[in-house]
Amino acid sequence: MKTLVIVTHPNIETSTINKRLVEELKKFPEKYTVHDLYKTYPDGNIDVRNEQRLVESHENLILQFPIFWFNCPPLLKKWLDDVLTYGWGYGSGNGNQMKNRKVALAVSTGIRQKEYRSDGKYGYSLEQLLTPFETTFRYCHSDYRSFYAVYGKEGDEASSVEDNRPTTNALEERVHEYLRFIDTL
Numbered sequence: 001m002k003t004l005v006i007v008t009h010p011n012i013e014t015s016t017i018n019k020r021l022v023e024e025l026k027k028f029p030e031k032y033t034v035h036d037l038y039k040t041y042p043d044g045n046i047d048v049r050n051e052q053r054l055v056e057s058h059e060n061l062i063l064q065f066p067i068f069w070f071n072c073p074p075l076l077k078k079w080l081d082d083v084l085t086y087g088w089g090y091g092s093g094n095g096n097q098m099k100n101r102k103v104a105l106a107v108s109t110g111i112r113q114k115e116y117r118s119d120g121k122y123g124y125s126l127e128q129l130l131t132p133f134e135t136t137f138r139y140c141h142s143d144y145r146s147f148y149a150v151y152g153k154e155g156d157e158a159s160s161v162e163d164n165r166p167t168t169n170a171l172e173e174r175v176h177e178y179l180r181f182i183d184t185l
Contacts, residue, residue: 001059008065008076017108064106098140102185110152148181
């Protein structure tokens with residue numbers, strides 16, 4: 001079965017990392033379904049049943065998003081709250097739709113990897129910051145498979161936001177690593 005990649009970037013067209021990851025995923029429609037929440041729901045009104053059916057029709061689920069204020073974009077949080085309902089995503093009755101489903105995250109950040117440590121600038125690892133996602137999916141009895149991250153270069157004497165982005169060669173390497181990550185879920 002295919003992998004559903006839920007992309008949640010409020011402005012994907014201005015993105016360097018997420019836009020490039022999506023471009024590559026779309027080259028393989030037989031393997032990946034790319035579902036852009038901000039394009040699908042620009043008003044933020046999520047069609048819960050449609051989203052649930054979409055998840056049900058895929059074996060694996062990837063949530064792909066940029067780190068915003070050390071968290072996910074607000075529409076993804078709303079998606080989690082609205083879609084993973086009692087009686088569907090967890091709980092009694094038909095509440096097993098997430099059970100054993102392989103779930104992983106794909107995140108991008110403008111900050112260097114070394115800053116995401118207990119002794120780094122922000123005092124927490126990226127794994128620690130993403131723990132609520134892991135806990136949510138474990139609560140739903142999903143098969144949580146960790147995360148894939150593309151880090152930026154913030155703090156490397158960068159003079160602008162553009163300078164925080166990975167180089168083209170580094171990004172291309174990460175794109176191919178990302179596809180391998182998904183394919184080995």
